[in-house]
Amino acid sequence: DAGITQSPRHKVTETGTPVTLRCHQTENHRYMYWYRQDPGHGLRLIHYSYGVKDTDKGEVSDGYSVSRSKTEDFLLTLESATSSQTSVYFCAISQSTDTQYFGPGTRLTVL
Amino acid sequence: QQQVKQSPQSLIVQKGGIPIINCAYENTAFDYFPWYQQFPGKGPALLIAIRPDVSEKKEGRFTISFNKSAKQFSLHIMDSQPGDSATYFCAARTVQKVTFGTGTKLQVIP
Numbered sequence: 138d139a140g141i142t143q144s145p146r147h148k149v150t151e152t153g154t155p156v157t158l159r160c161h162q163t164e165n166h167r168y169m170y171w172y173r174q175d176p177g178h179g180l181r182l183i184h185y186s187y188g189v190k191d192t193d194k195g196e197v198s199d200g201y202s203v204s205r206s207k208t209e210d211f212l213l214t215l216e217s218a219t220s221s222q223t224s225v226y227f228c229a230i231s232q233s234t235d236t237q238y239f240g241p242g243t244r245l246t247v248l
Numbered sequence: 249q250q251q252v253k254q255s256p257q258s259l260i261v262q263k264g265g266i267p268i269i270n271c272a273y274e275n276t277a278f279d280y281f282p283w284y285q286q287f288p289g290k291g292p293a294l295l296i297a298i299r300p301d302v303s304e305k306k307e308g309r310f311t312i313s314f315n316k317s318a319k320q321f322s323l324h325i326m327d328s329q330p331g332d333s334a335t336y337f338c339a340a341r342t343v344q345k346v347t348f349g350t351g352t353k354l355q356v357i358p
Contacts, residue, residue: 168344179254179337179350180292187344195345227291235280237346239291 140164141240143228149246156215158243160228162208169211170229170237171195171203173222180227186211218247251275252340254349261328262357269323269352271338276319278340283312283323284348286335295336296323328356 140163150156160169171183172195182195184203192203200222202214215222225244229237253272261267271281280299284292298305298312298321305312309326325332333356338349 172348177257177350180348182345182347185344193344229291235297235341236282236294239284239293242289242291 141228141230141238143226143240143243145243146241147244149248150218151248152219153217156218156245156247158213158215158226158228158245160211160213160230160240162211162230164230164232164238165208166230166232166238167208168231168233168237169205170231171201171211171213172227172229173197173224174227174242175224183213183226215245218245220247223247251347252338252349254338254352256352257350258353258355260355260357263329265328265356267325267328267332267354267356269336269338269354270320271322271340271349272318272320273340274319275340275342275347277342278347280341281312281314281321282339282341282346283310284337284339286337286351292337325354328354330356330358332356 142161144159170185172180181197186192186205204212227242228240231237282297283295285295286292296307296310311324314321335351335353337351339346
């Protein structure tokens with residue numbers, strides 16, 4: 138696997154609480170992405186970053202925010218978790234926009 | 249809005265068979281078409297990719313066929329093996345984003 142770690146790997150939380158997921162890379166890749174994976178929907182882009190402090194929204198960004206203060210870390214925050222945000226979250230990195238390398242995923246359950 | 253349509257949703261083949269997974273797109277700005285393979289509990293991994301100026305690409309037992317005029321592309325797995333059992337995603341890229349299909353769960357029966 139490319140040098141990508143995600144933390145935590147599993148989390149159970151309650152509706153209305155804030156949640157932060159972390160993606161850490163050791164590859165010094167420029168681009169970082171957050172996706173969610175749900176049955177019947179495939180992988181949907183939440184937010185992405187094309188450099189430190191440079192981020193943009195994906196197709197399902199409502200209820201999520203991101204930050205990238207250094208090259209190696211990309212944080213995804215659920216400001217007030219809802220049950221509809223129960224999902225598996227994947228971080229991905231890429232140097233160009235060709236090949237994306239995915240992390241191992243975080244399984245989030247919102248009760 | 250689903251910009252990349254993938255079918256079938258699931259597929260069961262016998263060992264040695266040739267599963268075919270199809271994808272269609274509408275956005276002519278897509279310029280790179282990768283396929284990803286995902287095993288249970290793992291993140292997706294790039295399997296093979298094609299650019300629209302090529303009609304076919306082979307890597308080992310995996311072949312992409314690309315029809316630019318029809319805006320369709322497909323993945324063929326020759327001599328499929330039980331170890332190929334996984335979920336396969338097609339995708340299409342514009343400048344900074346990749347749009348994924350909904351995935352096909354393939355099971356290869358020994």
